[in-house]
Amino acid sequence: MGVGGASNLTEQVAAIIDRYPGGVKMVDSIEFLVAWARANSMWPLIYGTACCAMEMMAAGSSRHDWARFGVEVARATPRQADLIVLAGTIVEKMGKNLITLYEQMPAPKYVIAMGSCAISGGPFYYDAYSVIKGGDRLIPVDVYVPGCPPRPEALLYGIMELQEKIKKEGRRNPWKIGDILTTPFIDTHTKAKKDWVILEQKKDQEQQAARKQFKLDNPDFKPAKAVRLKKEKFEAIKPETREPQGISNLVLLQKIQLQFPKISVSPQEDILDLTVPRNNYTDLIQFLKQNDELGLDLLLQLSAIDWKDHFDILVHLLSTRDGHKLFLRCRVDKEDPEIDTISNIFRGAEWHEREVYDLFGIRFRNHPDMRRIFLNKDFPGHPLRKDFEDPERVIKRPY
């Protein structure tokens, strides 16, 4: 039965028994019994990364109830689980852990790739730098359940397919660790187009004569007009204007320009958008936080934009008391992207700054814990920059 170390012993015993009359039938019945037991009691590992995990939980809930198939006891440790349902996107950083999980599971173990992300990368097929395009590039997959996310019934159908596959196991085709997909990762969309163009040229030469002949015997041939769907017409509606919340932008601007005259306003209708020079970036934010007349007490977010020749640090503040918002921009040039941290003013900015460092490469002076937050330490380059190139991980979108 090819199970762990005991496989050669079971094969020898089966070979001996086969010789006796009716021995083959006995070994087959034992194999059938064991395969039936394995098929009807699959304990899934509690593993789910993204949206498909919700549909897997729905399959486990009262309405679809996969306990009917004997799949009830979802085990938390890989030691007691014999089925991994790859529910959700597999990311490079999670790849290591997924392989360790798979290796920790005892021998007859099965994998269901659920949803487009686990089959082929799905919505993150193009331009995603950290998504592994398909679970079978890491661990051998037995059943693919397509959909995004697939219905719980589709997952149950996948489990039934897996049960059929297990029931066929025996000494003739024992369970063994399958092989993973090693073909290099190319864009099937453009490949299909290229192959088709070659086919087309061949077809054109062959049909050269037939087409000329067709044009001769019915010169005035009018191709039938395809009928277009009649799309409903709706009239365009003007949105009703809504007066902005809290302190109006003008009052805000005057208050700030009292303290910091060198602030320029970028053209933005409803939300005040200030461009802040680099030297008084932190003490402007310090002033905004301290000044309780303005009441800007919540840091919405701190992020950056790569304008190809320079970076822009964005700081969005919100007042929970009155509801008005204030956006700040601070220009950082590309050569040495370095700016002071504001995590001592707004504690929440610590993670936002780590994200900006991780994805843009802008360092923050005296930041308590300047580490990458999302990607591995050795990820080449900073992905959200416009000039980020990594042909090994990323396929550019062809259209």
Place this chain on the structure above:
Amino acid sequence: MNLEPVNNFNPDEGGIPEGFSRTSSATKSSEEYFLNMGPQHPSTHGVLRLVLRLDGESVLGVVPHLGYVHRGLEKVAENQTYLQNIHLTDRLDYLSSHINNLGYCMAMEQALDIGIPERGEYIRVMICELQRIQSHLLWWGVSGMDLGAITTFLYGFKERELITDIFEELCGARLTMNFFRPGGSFADVTDGFIPRIKQVIEIMHKALDEYNTLLTGNIIFQERTKNIGILSKETALSYGCSGAVLRASGVSYDVRKNDPYSIYDRFEFDVPIGSIGDCFDRYCLKIEEMAQSVRILEQAVQTFPEGPYRSQQKAVYKLPKGSYYSQVETARGLLGTYIVAEGGPKPYRVKFRSPSFSNLNILNELAVGHKLADIVTILATLDFVVPDLDR
């Protein structure tokens, strides 16, 4: 693509895993050790890795490690057209996918000055409130299961399936809807929509009482959640929390009330505020939010107007040059969508201000001093979704 294991720390030579301060807050006691609540763990709601510094069973420090489902969604959004990005916002916080779509579509409508007819506004409010109830039901079930009451998970999902049916009948998908478009939605409401909502309303009244007797009133649950993970007002604001986490600490900020979008100002509903800011307050707040959403649905069902459900839609949207920002109240907090447009069919930069990112930031503040089991309670009541966190 390297797949060797990360070089983990070596405790014998006094190594400290990354992110921890060298000296531990407690006295250098011998029992101090590091426990890895790994990316695959039943109570981390997906793939979030926590490294805990423990002394026996009480927690000295927590360092969350993110990025285990970081899919680079913002880079993908930069290379897709505006319409194609709508279905990406479903996968941000997939438990409130309608509300994410709404946030993104509102930013586009703000840029292109598109208005929505009366019926379209009503559809939006009703669907977003249904989505909020559906997300809270799943949260309630999973937090009950994290604390050991497995039956609450099944009860929560029982009611949730009713709302999933409404969405399936409406737009054909159960979880990732892609239903809203700038100017309304891509199709009108089916005739089974209103009767099903009425059925959900009356079932939710019974269900909420049942949940309160089963879990909220339970003495064991109250012992496990009262005075655990107390979040002060200043810390919440300083970390930028939003949603039930912020309101439980006493700050009354709900985007639907303080910065009303769509037609939320026509419905009267109140925003519950917590007092202490512990786990029990956050829990009761969410149950109360469900009741308020049901209240909004009741009002909306009575005055559901006829007429066109959307304004004119284009095939390709080209937003004029500039930056546009819109914020909505998802089930987890304030989701801000910031689009920088260059005039072409594809956005130049899309930034999602995710509520779970800031809500989880406070874990270290809340967890220090509590037991290992309280970490699970705090994680359950913080109610974050990891793909919304990692984007």
Place this chain on the structure above:
Amino acid sequence: MKKQACCAYLSKVVMGFISLLRGMGVTIGYFFSPKKIVTQQYPENRESLQMMARFRGHVSMPHNEKGEHFCTACGICEKTCPNGTISVLATKDLSGRKVLGKYIYRFSQCTLCNLCIESCPFGAIVMGKDFEFAVYDREELIFTLNQTQENANG
């Protein structure tokens, strides 16, 4: 003060015990009412299981009885698809007019976002209703939606 503390303690114990009983009351209510069971037995109810009208199972190309489809190989659905799922491969028929040669639909990448069907000007593609597509090999998920003579048998 001692008396209040002690009777507060006792009342807390008693109230706590009653809350446990009420919780148990809820679960026993479910135990003794089989009407509340909501399970739909999927494989057994396959005939009666009816998908909703707008259910997005998979992209399919309806053919009328003469085996013709409405697709004119304009390629709009290919451009609107965010994940490169659809490949519209056009060919020229005898009269030199552009006609659909092969319509490749990779279900392994499709995210069922319905953008292609909304954008199709001729209503040639529709969302199919069945969901039983679990396969053992990833390549089987790449379908050719238009049945013409050569790729029907090819």
Place this chain on the structure above:
Amino acid sequence: MTENNMNPLSTEMLYPVQNGIGNMVRTLFPESAFIINSLISICSLFLLVSLLPVFLIWLERKVAARFQARLGPMRVGYHGLLQSSADGLKLIFKEILKPEGADTFVFFLAPILPASATFLVMAILPFDHHLQVADPAGGVIYVIGISGLSILGILLAGWASNNKYSLLGAMRSGAQMISFEISLTLVMLLIVMLTGTASLREIVLSQQGTVADWWIFKLPGLGLIAFLMYMVSSTAELNRAPFDISEAESELTGGFATEYSGISFAMFFFAEFVNMFVSAGIAATFFLGGFLAPQIGVAFIDPLFAVIPGFVWFFLKTFFVIFLYMWFRWTFPRLRVDQLMYLEWKMLLPANLLLLMSGGFFMAMGGIL
């Protein structure tokens, strides 16, 4: 039983309970009767211990499904009857893994202890008037002594598997079981004090008469309180329901059994269910009148109940108590470790001592009401 010096163990010391089969074997093969009798009882108990978990696992999954408004195992045999046998068979044929750095001998010894501990206690459970393997005079002390053995198994498992989660789970369960054994012992002590004997059979016989003579209904309310306290402490002893902190699914992934796979995990899994049957059996023996038929006093029902054999009543009462355990498990959230210790040391222990005193007071008053 012929008195011959060749057989040093005389009848009284062997404590056999006279029953039909035993006597028939003694008449046929007087010399080797003792060996044959013990073989028969060992085989019957082994059969019971192997069949019980298969049935109890199926029952637990169906009862849990019914509590949660769903159907539970359906497709494996009629209404999933073969489900737990499929689970058992699958677990047997799984690959046996030993984590690197684990102490091999202790790692594989640990699962055997809990299973054997429950097997030993089975020997003295009074299934019927004459259906009891042995009835030692100190039956209660025997039960308390043996139940300490299963704690050892869990501690060894946690320590040997070289995994922080299992160490945490084992230490938690060690503290929990030792502390809850005190309240378990005190409740049993109360019943022993009231009945005056420590042999299980006498305790059951002391509850003869109508239903009102069962210990649960005796002593104006104390019997019921004693029963509740027994239920609370025996649930904690079993690591079940609101006290399953040692195998806490959502905190410690697998608890003490994190590193166990295949047959060794199956031993823990089955021992837990047999243990549940045993402690429910003891609850039935102590409080619900073991194998005595419930005489309600209504003229035409009593003889009807009396006809039904004793062991049927014993199994019915035991399964009622098992249903209570399952009811606790599928309703309550889990307590924290320190709250658990607070519950035992600060609430159950004083309550038990108070109970003992009031029991003594009632005995001093002479009339056990």
